[in-house]
Amino acid sequence: MKKNTMTKxxxxxxxxxxxxxxxxxxxxxxxxxxxxxxxISREEGSGTRDAFVELTGVMAxxxxxxxxxxxxxxxxxxxxQSVVGNEAAIGYISMGSMTExxxxxxxxxxxxxxxxxxxxxxxxxxxxxxxxxxxxxxLPQDFIDFIMSSDGQAIVEEEGYIAVGEGAxxxxxxxxxxxxxxxxxxxxxxxxxxxxxxxxxxxxxxxVEIQQTGSGAGIQSTIEGVCDIGMASRALEDDELSQxxxxxxxxxxxxxxxxxxxxxxxxxxxxxxxxxxxGEIISWTELQ
Amino acid sequence: xxSHSERVMKAVFxxxxxxxxxxxxxxxxxxxxSGIPAIKEIGLTDFLFGMSWKPGQGMYGIFPMIVGSxxxxxxxxxxxxxxxxxxxxxxxxxxxNKLYKVLKPAVxxxxxxxxxxxxxxxxxxxxxxxxxxxxGSGKSLLTSAILLGIMILPTIxxxxxxxxxxxxxxYYEGSLALGAxxxxxxFKAVLPAAKMGILAGIIxxxxxxxxxxxxxxxxCGNQAVMPAGVTSGVRTxxxxxxxxxxxxxxxxxxxxxxxxxxxxxxxxxxxxxxxALKRRTx
Numbered sequence: 302m303k304k305n306t307m308t309k310x311x312x313x314x315x316x317x318x319x320x321x322x323x324x325x326x327x328x329x330x331x332x333x334x335x336x337x338x339x340x341i342s343r344e345e346g347s348g349t350r351d352a353f354v355e356l357t358g359v360m361a362x363x364x365x366x367x368x369x370x371x372x373x374x375x376x377x378x379x380x381x382q383s384v385v386g387n388e389a390a391i392g393y394i395s396m397g398s399m400t401e402x403x404x405x406x407x408x409x410x411x412x413x414x415x416x417x418x419x420x421x422x423x424x425x426x427x428x429x430x431x432x433x434x435x436x437x438x439x440l441p442q443d444f445i446d447f448i449m450s451s452d453g454q455a456i457v458e459e460e461g462y463i464a465v466g467e468g469a470x471x472x473x474x475x476x477x478x479x480x481x482x483x484x485x486x487x488x489x490x491x492x493x494x495x496x497x498x499x500x501x502x503x504x505x506x507x508x509v510e511i512q513q514t515g516s517g518a519g520i521q522s523t524i525e526g527v528c529d530i531g532m533a534s535r536a537l538e539d540d541e542l543s544q545x546x547x548x549x550x551x552x553x554x555x556x557x558x559x560x561x562x563x564x565x566x567x568x569x570x571x572x573x574x575x576x577x578x579x580g581e582i583i584s585w586t587e588l589q
Numbered sequence: 590x591x592s593h594s595e596r597v598m599k600a601v602f603x604x605x606x607x608x609x610x611x612x613x614x615x616x617x618x619x620x621x622x623s624g625i626p627a628i629k630e631i632g633l634t635d636f637l638f639g640m641s642w643k644p645g646q647g648m649y650g651i652f653p654m655i656v657g658s659x660x661x662x663x664x665x666x667x668x669x670x671x672x673x674x675x676x677x678x679x680x681x682x683x684x685x686n687k688l689y690k691v692l693k694p695a696v697x698x699x700x701x702x703x704x705x706x707x708x709x710x711x712x713x714x715x716x717x718x719x720x721x722x723x724x725g726s727g728k729s730l731l732t733s734a735i736l737l738g739i740m741i742l743p744t745i746x747x748x749x750x751x752x753x754x755x756x757x758x759x760y761y762e763g764s765l766a767l768g769a770x771x772x773x774x775x776f777k778a779v780l781p782a783a784k785m786g787i788l789a790g791i792i793x794x795x796x797x798x799x800x801x802x803x804x805x806x807x808x809c810g811n812q813a814v815m816p817a818g819v820t821s822g823v824r825t826x827x828x829x830x831x832x833x834x835x836x837x838x839x840x841x842x843x844x845x846x847x848x849x850x851x852x853x854x855x856x857x858x859x860x861x862x863x864x865a866l867k868r869r870t871x
Binding site: 321344345363364365369370371372373374375379382383386387389517518521531 | 641644645646712713716717718726727728806807810811812813814815821822824832833840
């Protein structure tokens with residue numbers, strides 16, 4: 302009998318594989334057929350998620366009501382790729398990270414463009430902040446001056462975000478040397494890296510270290526004095542402000558609500574976004 | 590002079606040996622020192638058998654993640670073991686030399702691919718495939734099981750192959766001499782003799798599957814709820830840690846470390862059974 306055990310195990314597993322394959326055979330699922338919505342969200346604590354749930358009203362009474370069955374992705378690129386691969390998906394990403402592969406929905410009739418963020422008609426927008434504690438050293442202050450100068454703000458615009466400091470003066474190098482450490486939001490980091498590269502071109506003796514740790518961790522590091530400048534893709538909370546940090550808005554970013562290119566839906570209201578993300582609307586047909 | 594330099598080298602060897610032991614001890618101390626108080630604060634049953642994970646509301650139940658990890662690993666074994674085992678049989682007994690020269694490096698290469706690359710492959714290829722053929726969003730238990738099934742193949746193939754090769758040739762020849770066919774001789778004489786070694790390979794595969802993080806987190810959907818079927822999403826213990834570690838603080842952070850403690854205990858059990866099995870074979 303013992304000799305047969307191995308063959309039995311093999312036969313059983315093979316049968317199980319087949320059964321699994323057969324059992325799973327179901328129909329496809331797409332928005333045009335009125336399929337169920339696949340909700341894609343970010344992990345808890347992501348600056349984009351914090352801003353999104355607050356702006357849309359998914360967060361009520363300090364409780365994040367995002368539906369349990371929402372897929373959770375831990376980066377912008379995974380959200381985009383998931384929406385590309387799934388006709389019934391809806392997700393949200395930073396406007397600066399938009400690609401042609403997905404479609405951004407109009408919100409309350411306003412298209413997701415930088416102009417609409419600037420004039421306020423596109424409501425899903427958030428500030429990019431830098432966070433500092435107390436009196437800064439000369440070098441970090443010079444870097445902040447560079448970011449807020451007309452040169453720095455031009456870079457912000459080039460990267461697809463919305464500049465805030467209009468009519469600022471241009472930047473002049475003071476020839477400082479040393480190291481600046483930044484930590485925080487993964488959404489702010491891409492534009493900060495470009496800013497740092499440009500800053501290093503005009504200040505050759507300077508090293509800029511950027512750590513992508515997430516908004517919350519970045520603010521915490523600034524409070525603890527581990528980094529010179531923190532980066533946050535949301536407004537600071539009261540208990541953070543009470544620990545002696547100050548924030549400065551360096552740019553505005555819209556949050557694009559994205560769907561698959563094959564999705565017929567074009568327009569959506571804030572109310573509907575909220576209902577989708579808390580699980581009250583579960584089918585695309587309910588939107589049409 | 591010679592004895593002096595020998596003594597010095599002996600100390601160096603001892604030191605290097607100690608490094609790995611110290612590392613293991615430090616990891617244990619760190620894990621349990623931060624994890625155990627968190628489990629105490631949450632409550633052991635609430636932590637291990639709690640059904641909802643909502644750190645924002647102070648709910649830290651990891652039962653869906655434990656179940657998710659077990660399901661995904663079991664799925665990977667169901668998919669990976671038959672393929673890996675049969676592949677090992679082919680490589681050890683049937684494969685022509687020319688093909689072997691291609692096949693063996695290919696399997697080794699499979700083992701060397703970084704898991705993040707597996708993850709992207711899963712996201713771009715397996716997710717749409719599962720979505721079209723089985724419905725759902727494509728990020729599911731099934732997808733993770735298929736991807737992990739592929740990832741554990743090299744472990745299972747390599748260990749099984751060397752164990753099949755280690756079976757004395759006269760088992761095979763004796764079986765042939767008794768009138769059995771080639772297949773029968775392999776499956777009924779050679780494989781049973783290599784059984785323990787093959788099981789060891791499978792256990793190593795389980796270890797790899799349950800500890801895999803970066804690839805799984807991209808294709809499993811990460812919903813922290815009990816999976817409703819093979820096409821619904823799951824969150825594994827490893828995914829839970831890597832998703833939220835970046836920003837977690839206070840009890841939330843300690844709860845994630847406690848999740849790592851649970852994972853550590855799982856791996857410990859797997860390694861212990863591996864050692865026990867090895868002792869039995871020896």
